[in-house]
Amino acid sequence: MFKFNTDTIEKLKAVDKRYWAMGLAAGVVAVGLFFVCANQITLTDEALSKKEITFNVPPGTPAARIPAILEKEGVEVNDFYFKLSLRLTGAHKNLHAGFYRVYPDDTVGSITERLSKGEAYLFSWRIPDGSTYWEVRKSLNALDGIKHDSRDMTAEALLFAIGAKETHLEGLFAPDTYNFHANVSDLLILKKAYEQQQAILTEEWTNRGADCQVDTPYEALILASIVEREVARSEDRAIVAGIFSNRLRIKMPLQTDPSVIYGEGESFGGDIKRKHLSKKTPYNTYRFVGLPPTPIGNPTRESIHAVLHPAKTDYLYFINKANGDLVPSKTLAEHNRAVRRYILNKGQ
Template identity: 40%
Template sequence: MTVLGAAGWAAWWVYHPLTLRAPSLDLSIEPGTLPRAVAVAVRDAGVDVNPDLLHAWFRLSGQDKAIRAGSYELTTGITPHRLLAKLARGDESLRAVTLVEGWNIRQVRAALARADSLKPTTANLTDEALMTQLGRAGVHPEGRFFPDTYTYSKGSSDLAVYRRALRAMDKRLAAAWAQRSAACAAKTADEALIVASIVEKETGRAEDRALISAVFNNRLRMGMPLQTDPTVIYGLGPAFDGNLRKTDLLRDTPWNTYTRSGLPPTPISMPGKASLLAAVRPAAGNVLYFVSRGDGSSHFSATLGEHNKAVNRFQRGQ
């Protein structure tokens, strides 16, 4: 083959689709992998290509040192040119998992355990062992992870997602605490996190969030029991069947705010940004009670008499 012929063939090959053994292949490049080893990894992933030829293309392009580690998806129609561009851009095949506002730690762990292509390295760890792995030995995991959507490369460890969610909550909580008003009854950021977790579970309509926070902050300041059903439900744990009974309200647990005064010992859910801010910046006013109107919104009252009338109206239809 003449030099011109070889050059022409090479130009054709660079832009010609490679043959894949399946419509979609996964390619994993570990940090520190040399370009020649990357070419071999492409072949081993199921691409019908000569690694020496592919490596020669990497070098001739001048981008062989730009190849990034990561998890990539190769699909039918990819050419050597597009392959190198993908590897140099770090155009990884990403997956995502969403942690929902108001979830508890059991729901968080279940979501991460079933997340697509996420390595379940913490599956057999207790909650206590998980927090130790995250460098927070002795800290209860409830409420410590910020609800958000987290993307990750295929094959990533679930511990990495936990760590990101933990740091995100640290950041959000610190930012909220720095904005606390004089009406905030929490003495520490951790107490504010507990209040926020209750506000998250009690809020049916976003517009009511600050008023719901005001009820709990006012009660804490006055020494009144919080008497909030979500804390009772949390204390019942997996045994809760969806029907809260009067006997449940009387069953004492550390989280029962009918039988115990003050805040429960831990958060009861993952609060979002809005609940964190509401917890430390409650609405002004002397409201102490609220009742659902049945449409997602709540009616707020400053006295027990007013509250009882609201209960009769909205709950009993009287």
């Protein structure tokens, strides 16, 4: 009978261990390669040609649906590994709705981590300086990716919904760029814009100068909206505010065309004419002394600050040249000469 000696047995054990270690190492390498490869994403040519790649996760979407959503946008992932990564990051339990971006250097892991943290793509919407409330509503109604809860609301209902104390929508929204997640209600966006304007107005009113000619924060908002529409350059706000403040102080009509135009309403789209200047509306500042009943647009902080810190000046009139230069005048005769020279182009 054949027998192994002790040395032979030990040698066989050593060989067995080496093969076992090699097999284990090969297995580890194979598993590692699988996870490395499975972690990669592939973009179709169409997806790569887009300016940006985004995918939408609607509210209530099951985490298991994400790979199919990505594939529809041209982003191919390993379905098994993606779902595993969702579990590892916890995104399968706390999936945040919204629009998410995908970048060419992304991996499955980076995408699922973004999902787990709710790092959704933020939408942006801007309220332009001096825009009217109807322009604001029209712009917001045309915005994609949000809930349009305010679209069919009356002005009164909207004022109530955003918590406004005022009785007119005009001037209540701070011109700015607002960032928000997808599927947010437009009421929340408008409420934020309203609260921001209120905060600005409160701060500026608290620190107002002694020479301002308005008696309430709302009057400051009205005059600021006029200044906003009248200046061609930001640096002219204080002097234009000073001119209008002088007119208020001596009870001279403000005679501001933008207010007259506002009084014509949303449908006005032409040049202001003599018939408009003689029309009896609450916004015709050629026919009465003092401020119109409401703002005529949404003023910026800069214009609000200007009317509460008007420049000290003797000027009562001004025009803007075609290039935006301000030409102030102390007397009507000076003003008429400026109009003749720079507006009518008739020289001196």
